[in-house]
Amino acid sequence: MTRLSIPKVTPWLPLLITGVCLGYSTTVITRLPWWALFFIAATWVGVGLKLRWGRPANARYRKVWPWSLLPISLLGIYVYLADSFGNVDLGAVFFHLQAGMAEHGGAGKMLLALTYVLTVSAVLASVTWLSRHDQRWRLSERFFAIALLAANPLLYGIGQRSAAIVTDDGAWLDRRYIEPPNTELADPPNLLLLYLESIERTYANEAFSEAYADLSALGEGGAVFEGVRQMENTGWTMAGMIASQCGVPLMPAGLLHDSQFEPLSKVVPGVDCLGDVLAKRGYRLSFLGGASTQFAGKGLFYRGHQFSTVKGKEELMPELEDPDYINSWGLYDDTLYDVTASEVRRLHEEDDGPWAVVNLSIAGHAPSGFPSQTCLNRQGEFDGQDILYSVECSARLARDFIERLAAEGLLDNTLIVVLSDHLTMRVSVWDQLIALDRDNTFIMLGDGISPQRVQRSATMLDVFPTILDAMGLTLNENRAGLGASLLSSQPTLVETHGLETLNERLREETALQQRLWEGLAPQRREQEATAEQVTETPTDQANEIEIMR
Numbered sequence: 001m002t003r004l005s006i007p008k009v010t011p012w013l014p015l016l017i018t019g020v021c022l023g024y025s026t027t028v029i030t031r032l033p034w035w036a037l038f039f040i041a042a043t044w045v046g047v048g049l050k051l052r053w054g055r056p057a058n059a060r061y062r063k064v065w066p067w068s069l070l071p072i073s074l075l076g077i078y079v080y081l082a083d084s085f086g087n088v089d090l091g092a093v094f095f096h097l098q099a100g101m102a103e104h105g106g107a108g109k110m111l112l113a114l115t116y117v118l119t120v121s122a123v124l125a126s127v128t129w130l131s132r133h134d135q136r137w138r139l140s141e142r143f144f145a146i147a148l149l150a151a152n153p154l155l156y157g158i159g160q161r162s163a164a165i166v167t168d169d170g171a172w173l174d175r176r177y178i179e180p181p182n183t184e185l186a187d188p189p190n191l192l193l194l195y196l197e198s199i200e201r202t203y204a205n206e207a208f209s210e211a212y213a214d215l216s217a218l219g220e221g222g223a224v225f226e227g228v229r230q231m232e233n234t235g236w237t238m239a240g241m242i243a244s245q246c247g248v249p250l251m252p253a254g255l256l257h258d259s260q261f262e263p264l265s266k267v268v269p270g271v272d273c274l275g276d277v278l279a280k281r282g283y284r285l286s287f288l289g290g291a292s293t294q295f296a297g298k299g300l301f302y303r304g305h306q307f308s309t310v311k312g313k314e315e316l317m318p319e320l321e322d323p324d325y326i327n328s329w330g331l332y333d334d335t336l337y338d339v340t341a342s343e344v345r346r347l348h349e350e351d352d353g354p355w356a357v358v359n360l361s362i363a364g365h366a367p368s369g370f371p372s373q374t375c376l377n378r379q380g381e382f383d384g385q386d387i388l389y390s391v392e393c394s395a396r397l398a399r400d401f402i403e404r405l406a407a408e409g410l411l412d413n414t415l416i417v418v419l420s421d422h423l424t425m426r427v428s429v430w431d432q433l434i435a436l437d438r439d440n441t442f443i444m445l446g447d448g449i450s451p452q453r454v455q456r457s458a459t460m461l462d463v464f465p466t467i468l469d470a471m472g473l474t475l476n477e478n479r480a481g482l483g484a485s486l487l488s489s490q491p492t493l494v495e496t497h498g499l500e501t502l503n504e505r506l507r508e509e510t511a512l513q514q515r516l517w518e519g520l521a522p523q524r525r526e527q528e529a530t531a532e533q534v535t536e537t538p539t540d541q542a543n544e545i546e547i548m549r
Contacts, residue, residue, distance in 0.1 A: 011054030011133075012045075014126035019044030021123050025079045053137065054130050066131040068141050069124050071148035076120035078152055080113065083426070171511035176482055176493065177248070180277045183474040188281055189446065190414040191356035191471065192344070192405075195241065198364040198424035199394050201226065202438045208429065211388040214395040215441060218402065218418065222445035225466070225486055226455045229439050229494065230423045232503045234460045237360070238267075238296045240421035243460035246273035247481015249506060251513040267301035268516045271481070274356075274464065277473070279306035282353045287311070288340050289360035290331035302358075309343070325373070332372035333363045333394065337401040348410050363394035366425040372397065387427035402445070415470055416445040419463065444470055456486050457494045459502070
């Protein structure tokens, strides 16, 4: 009887695993189409077989552990982040680790993370096998390890942030910070601030058909701001809200946090934000969001900045008629808008001074969104992937909500702000988006807001003073925080210095970080005492005489 033999899988299998993973990583990090991974993998395997990788002449086996195991693992982390979110923002990684990631709705991300762990483990096993069976790999892979470390954007970013502690000038941004105004309001308007998760204005481009049409129609009755770009540390939900309500980028507490192994107890307590400014003027403040307020310090931020009503998934679910009508993050938008309408009615009926309501929807959340049943009934079947379906849903629900409140007479003397919290992360139309000049949604409606299109080079930092200006507050030099009112002629920091310069300065900044987080006043005073010794270049000083007073 002929004995069955098991075909040899080496070196085919190690070469195939490393080749496919190399190809996939390349397509994730670059703009190459997904099918390019097959060409890269085939080329890798072909070269490996031609050079007899893993089965060289005069093979000498040695049980070694490759130098590249750690660098490969770190690169795997970066590729996972890039695959999940598109652009990797280290600030987001650090902040979420410190503020907490409990009660998140990213179950799909957890499955993807597990897949990555298994895949990277297979790559590590393959590289180990090749190094042990091929002396050429043993000699060369240590240099490969160094190259991987040097090329990893994750480590490059960490190195840049670490270098900030020895920078010559770590207070460039802090010197440009302006405290919010102390002036009073003669006829304080109400404020309705709607954050539409990831619904950037870029979707208004004709490449995305009519997905943004309802927001475009809404903007015809008010001011539409074009050119609100995204600087670093403003590109995720909490960062976008803090930038637009405090006028500062969200610099994580990092080593400035007193208890490194405990969650944050406050979020940016060192600066006055929109809630603080309005609370001083007698406003009743409410925040309503479909997701958990425990995620990423959201509840801590709003409660710590004077919001008396802060409700998310945990607080709102007991009030639902159908507790099963939820998604992995929390409430669907149609439910959330109904709850928000009830809150506005309550505040209106109490008639106990002006109110401000902040709403954070979820329909546009990457990668595919969470369209509600109302949208399914109107738009037809959802394929579970097309983000434009969810964009259309989010835009229509926001427009319907505003028109409903207006029809009930609840928006008299009310400033309405419709805003994306940040640019979207990786979605089904990612390649089309990144080929365009991207900017955030920023629309203002209300009494005294004449229909207009304002084209300015700005960031989310400029939203904060623009809202205060539109509400009738007199600003110091038309500025607040690091932003400038887009209703004024005051140049923004982007117009003066450019976005790249801002990002470079942010990576070196330490004084502003100390301003944001509590317990750092002594360090700030020391820096302020020596600030006059800092010499700026003529470019730094241009158009900023008022700022440096």
